[in-house]
Amino acid sequence: MSHTFDLLVIGDANPDVVLGPLDEPLAFGQREQLVPTGLLTLGGSAAITACGAARLGLRVAIAGRVGDDDAGRFVRAALTARGVHTDALRTDPHLATPLTAVLTRGDGDRAILTAAGTLADTGPEDVPEELLTHSRHVHAASYFLMPRLAAALPELLGIARAHGAGTSLDTNDDPTGRWDPTGLAAVLPVVDILLPNAQEARALARLGADTGPDATEEAAARLAAHGPSVVVKDGGAGAFVHDGRRVLRTAGIAARPLDTVGAGDSFDAGYLAALLAGEPPARALEFAAACGALSTRAHGGTPAQPTWDEAVAALARNGKNQ
Structure with missing residues (x-):
């Protein structure tokens, strides 16, 4: 079968307003606090992943929903300028485009405030079947932000798989804090690759407050038992992949991050691009870690995303042959 796209990304796309770093607690009471930097940029896990993959040379489409407003335009x-095909990005005539404010701190942590807009109404009708059947790989993002779309993922990803596509999921955070496993139990069997960070992996596996490295690996093992290969992003500790039998690790590459917003999504793009290029999981993991680290060179999720050659050069500088 001929494929129109290498990668179809399903999920959220919105403007991010990134402010920080804030060196004191956030103050209410109509106090005005000054921060060194502010940026209006493209956000949303799906959008950042799509842009990262396009930057790495993949043919990428995105499916989702925005509003008929300045934010949606x-x-x-922004997606079009980065080479992402947007014909399947539906314009809702009634609901607003989601909008996110990201407040960063000097220690790399951040607070994220999102006005949901079209997210709750985004559903299976926003994902054309033609794209599911003519893409080499289908990636879904921000599972807990779009409950209608989440409920339809078993069917949507099943269609993609039936036509030979690989599938992946990055759930991202659950704003409710419930991490309800009911829906995930249905979707994980049709997911080839699950891409949580360490905190998300433990929450998805219902490990509660246990935060040690052994707990993170145990969480990955539990999730892998449902079918997917589990690729865990663990910040400064690097990353690892658990395929249900063995664990492969990388310490990542040396980096001095300016802004970590979207680094996990750029990691996702790197991992998927490497696998689609025929790299084995161990090399894909190294490549993904490089993509995530390089994306932190500038403020916002997309401005510093690397090209393929930049990521390979970074690996070579760090003594990692690619």
């Missing part, structure tokens, strides 16, 4: 133009 900003999102569409």
Whole structure:
């Protein structure tokens, strides 16, 4: 079968307003606090992953929903400028485009405030079957932000798989804090690759407050038992992949991050691009870690995303042959 796209990304796309770093507690009471930097940029896990993959040379499409407003036009133009196909990004005539404010701190942590807009109404009708059947790989993002779409993922990803596509999922955070396993139990069997960070992996595996490295590996093992290969992003500790039988690890590459917003999504893009290029999981893991680290060179999720050659050069500088 001929494929129109290497990668179809399903999920969220919105403007991010990134402010920080804030060196004191956030103050209410109508106090105005000054921070060194502010940026209006493209956000949303799906959008950042799509842009990262396009930057690495993949043919990428995105499916989702934005509003008929200036924010939606900003999102569409930003994706198009980065080489992402947006014909399946539906414009909702009634609901607003989601909008996120990201407040960063000097220690790399951040607070994220999102006005959901079109997210709750995004559903299976926003994902054309033609894209599911003509893409080499289908990636879904921000599972807990779009409950209608989440409920349809078993069917959507099943269609993609039936036509030979690989599938992946990055759930991202659950704003409710419930991490309800009911829906995930249905979707994980049709997911080839699950891409949580360490905290998300433990929450998805219902390990509660246990935060040690052994707990993270145990969480990955539990999730892998449902079918997917589990690729865990663990910040400064690097990353690892658990395929249900063995664990492969990388310490990542040396980096001095300016802003970690979207680094996990750039990691996702790197891992998927490497696998689609025929790299084995161990090399894909190294490549993904490089993509995530390099994306932190600038503020916002997309401005510093690397090209393929930049990521390979970074690995070579760090003594990792690629």
